[in-house]
Amino acid sequence: MPSHNVGILGATGAVGQKFIRLLENHPWFTISKLGASQRSAGKKYTNAVHWIEKTELPRQAADIEVSECIPDHFQDVDFVFSGLDSSVAGDIEQQFAEAGIPVISNAKNYRMHDQVPLLVPEVNPDHAKLIKKQSFTDDGSGWIVTNPNCVSVPLSMSLKPLAAAFGIESVIVTSMQSVSGAGYPGVSSLDIIGNVVPHIGGEEPKVQTESTKVLGNLADDIIDFNDFTIQATAVRVPTIEGHLLSVAVKLNNTPSSIQKAEQAFTEWDNPISDLDLPSSPDNPIRLYQKERYPQPRLHADREGGMQTAVGRLREGTVMDLGYVTMAHNTIRGAAGGAILNAELLVAKEYIK
């Protein structure tokens, strides 16, 4: 069993806290360094953080002295997870990569970079090969891998079986996003109790692009984006965890029946199931038959928050299919997705 020391950048933020909770008893990874802003540096983590998770602050993390996010302080880690805010992630992640420290990032900054994999292990594990093309260091020791935005994760997961079976032509999606997606303090309660806010700053451009990279084809060390088009509307709803997407999709080849579309999901093979990664769900995509399912409050936690739910799959009147899909936005759509990426990269020996 591999064993690695990891650092967490942005450790006091909402994503950083989720990394710490999810890694508490991780069989492969041990947290040895926590990085945050200058304001927190030098404090014990328990004193630097406003802990918002439901479970106790893990004791191992509580006593770690927080460091600034400078590569020199992270020389003893095998790699870092980045939960940094995008306002600082660009520079800091580059510095770590250039210092030879691999970065498994949840930030958006490098997601669309030519040489950076935008990785969802069950969807495009082969994109990891792009790591070898990165030029942050001469010896290839430093590199960056990213996971998609919290909406693009269930979108690309749910589109994958359809893409494989029928090809995707276009997608229209309305994402009903929970407040945890905005971090802490994030969304004001005055804005969202008993309300819906029909806009989330900067969200729709990410949703409209990332899935076409994830579902793209890697050939000759270049990702050929999938050529479907996405039209997205992102709204905030008063849920805590779990983004629910209402999706209409036009396919290249119309399924001959709704049963064929269902089979695309139920017969889809998880390409990484043989790797037995610790955070990999037994069933990455769950197709619900009950019309009232899936629901964020009931199902976002399933399989440790790592399962993507699909429901209400039905023939469309304008596009071929309609369905809803949901994933836990701060686990599968953020920290948990990054951890699964790291596990894949260990199994594939990109991380040693």
Next chain:
Amino acid sequence: MPSHNVGILGATGAVGQKFIRLLENHPWFTISKLGASQRSAGKKYTNAVHWIEKTELPRQAADIEVSECIPDHFQDVDFVFSGLDSSVAGDIEQQFAEAGIPVISNAKNYRMHDQVPLLVPEVNPDHAKLIKKQSFTDDGSGWIVTNPNCVSVPLSMSLKPLAAAFGIESVIVTSMQSVSGAGYPGVSSLDIIGNVVPHIGGEEPKVQTESTKVLGNLADDIIDFNDFTIQATAVRVPTIEGHLLSVAVKLNNTPSSIQKAEQAFTEWDNPISDLDLPSSPDNPIRLYQKERYPQPRLHADREGGMQTAVGRLREGTVMDLGYVTMAHNTIRGAAGGAILNAELLVAKEYIK
């Protein structure tokens, strides 16, 4: 100024209560009869109703003795509003129409009937002419007029200016619907606090059909349905009042710019503005420019709950346009819409 005595069928239900509140100080209409089920009949209204409105139960209604919904008991009214449940509305409304009592109904039963107008005064006021084709009575004294479902109201309102300017080819809509739409007690709090339920029984078929009738063309006493197609997903969100719709629309003629699309809304002429109907909003369609608007909690009450809000109008990547629209589901989308219908029919002298 006209003066009419009106009855309300289904007076103890959520829609019935809204009729009573909205008619409290109505300049034209006076409530003289309240109808409900046998269980309530014979009681004073105040003792029969579980009042859920925020304002006081109007004194005039409180003391009325509730009658069963039998035409004989309603001989002194000029017409009735029906807030009946669809399980009983079919028979009862027919009995009233056959007894020569006009029925202004919010129920779904006759909405798609060939001879029954599905009326939104600002959209298709000419459809009222269908009344003359109805054969419930020999002398034409009894008839039925309906208003659309609470989602179809803002959908058809917001599509009208676009239809007039560009023609509609197809529509994809996700409606995020408030709990008041399910009546009382309606949605269990255990189902909806901090949650979204991705299905509302029976809702999508109504949304997918009604707007094509509302936006149809009346010729030779037959409504030629508009030939666009709608694909709908209806979900329940934890809002109290106001259904918010995320809409993508493909037009027959693509606007040359987003400004042209905006002009379709801002330059649209309300065809009934000269009638000065008491419940008619000054501005039936409000186009919001702020991206975070409209919001159910903030804007559903605007213009007495009778205004349809449109926001986030923007070019689409898959279809021509994207926008959100919202209306107060129990006022504009139900009782208030029915009252406006009655006002139109008084002004046009269908009701005398």
Next chain:
Amino acid sequence: MPSHNVGILGATGAVGQKFIRLLENHPWFTISKLGASQRSAGKKYTNAVHWIEKTELPRQAADIEVSECIPDHFQDVDFVFSGLDSSVAGDIEQQFAEAGIPVISNAKNYRMHDQVPLLVPEVNPDHAKLIKKQSFTDDGSGWIVTNPNCVSVPLSMSLKPLAAAFGIESVIVTSMQSVSGAGYPGVSSLDIIGNVVPHIGGEEPKVQTESTKVLGNLADDIIDFNDFTIQATAVRVPTIEGHLLSVAVKLNNTPSSIQKAEQAFTEWDNPISDLDLPSSPDNPIRLYQKERYPQPRLHADREGGMQTAVGRLREGTVMDLGYVTMAHNTIRGAAGGAILNAELLVAKEYIK
């Protein structure tokens, strides 16, 4: 009819916005100046404010250029309302008073000051006389009047009839407070959706003291605090407007029956009813008989948000009585209360 020009300090904050909305069509007061921090100064109000009220930003206010809160800029006003944050209210309000500009303040800073009335017009209108004792200016032209904290308003209102009839010995109160009490952005949605937070910083000391001053006796220009004791627990609940208090009260003289306690409320005489103040509710205290009433969402808006609701009045097992009381925290408990104070002071000719 009197006419006064007023300024508003802290105009861009949540309380300031409420002042602007409530004064939109006020028969006596016209907003002529808006004060805020240096960051907003020089901008038109519409550009300086993040407007959170449900109604439109009033046009008259929208175009006013915001000034810094310096008395020199407010020479043409007859008095100012202060919605300032307590971190700056102490100095700024003093500067205004010393410059001869009366201050009707919602801030906490001077509430417990010996010479400053803590005024609830229906409870202690005579305390206004303290104004004459203030020494901010030699000629008495500048002074400060305050209203109590948003919990102390319904608490002192509901205790007043009991104090008059039976005398108060001690009070135990749990206040379930809405998120609007924390301003904007205020309470994080992550903290409060589907949750209760059992502490509100700095709230309980105010609740435990203010009512004893409000219910005190003014004699020889000194307020003799009422000598009952209050034990308070302040918690945050996911309501928007309206603080609901659960109260247990021990009286000096136990009522001989629960009917006698009810009579204390129903027969209580509003001492300012003859003044016909514009913001004065017809019925300042409403005693509800239905056990499920009052409720924040249903009843906080009654009488323009100026009514105090009392319900569930019943004999206690440990103390004499138990009851719940509620008032709209940002209207009756803040801006509306301050406006009523100003109206009283105009009627009493403290403001000329």
Next chain:
Amino acid sequence: MPSHNVGILGATGAVGQKFIRLLENHPWFTISKLGASQRSAGKKYTNAVHWIEKTELPRQAADIEVSECIPDHFQDVDFVFSGLDSSVAGDIEQQFAEAGIPVISNAKNYRMHDQVPLLVPEVNPDHAKLIKKQSFTDDGSGWIVTNPNCVSVPLSMSLKPLAAAFGIESVIVTSMQSVSGAGYPGVSSLDIIGNVVPHIGGEEPKVQTESTKVLGNLADDIIDFNDFTIQATAVRVPTIEGHLLSVAVKLNNTPSSIQKAEQAFTEWDNPISDLDLPSSPDNPIRLYQKERYPQPRLHADREGGMQTAVGRLREGTVMDLGYVTMAHNTIRGAAGGAILNAELLVAKEYIK
């Protein structure tokens, strides 16, 4: 390790579902019979139930054929858990006891019965002896044991250390109760979103009596109720799970310092810790120091939902102490509490 076959009465209700979830992998108890009303009898459980738990319906329960709640159908069980509604629990539980089947009940019907223990294992385990006094059967094989109401559980748990150290004179409590306490569908979303309802039918009498029995003294086979008095106000708030209580308590002997009161909690000895019961929390009472803790959404699940949280312990101004306490209402306060009772009774060999 003991092994017992158990039946569940009221298996399709909210409490019944919780029994089934909590017993899924129980080391001692295996569900062999499920009882419900005639309407469900004969169906497979999965077809009879509207499953509302977040986790999957356990497969073992899904296929069990539901029986009517008649003792003849439950001859092969060692005892039954009752999650019956109080409207039917009285008769049915008596029939089971008379048929020689022990009943571990969550219903209120027998809680205050002279011979029935109202059992909280950590508080009054010795009350189990009352079982021997019951006369449902000649041979003592059939009997009833109950757990307190969901508010009385954290109330009696939190009062126990104080009673032991200082004696209790009187208690004033406001309980802010989550919607799951009303079962399913229970509270209408229209009543509770963004709202508080200041009354819960039938709740306060239970809260005002049960804790005095739980904290009573068993002598000569009679429970001498503790002689303190409780004044309760029960309100509904929009939380899902966890009842939060605001408590003021007057003690027989005032602690000399708040530290002494804290010590009463931290030094309290759990009398059943040596029994190592499967559902027994490591730390039955957790005293939180952070003022903003405990919170229902964050902490109700701690220790499998079996821990009682105490926070904000402080000196009072009217009574000796103030504090808040919370427990998971449907686990610790209902099904989980009943399971712990059964475990105690197995360990004590009342169940064989």
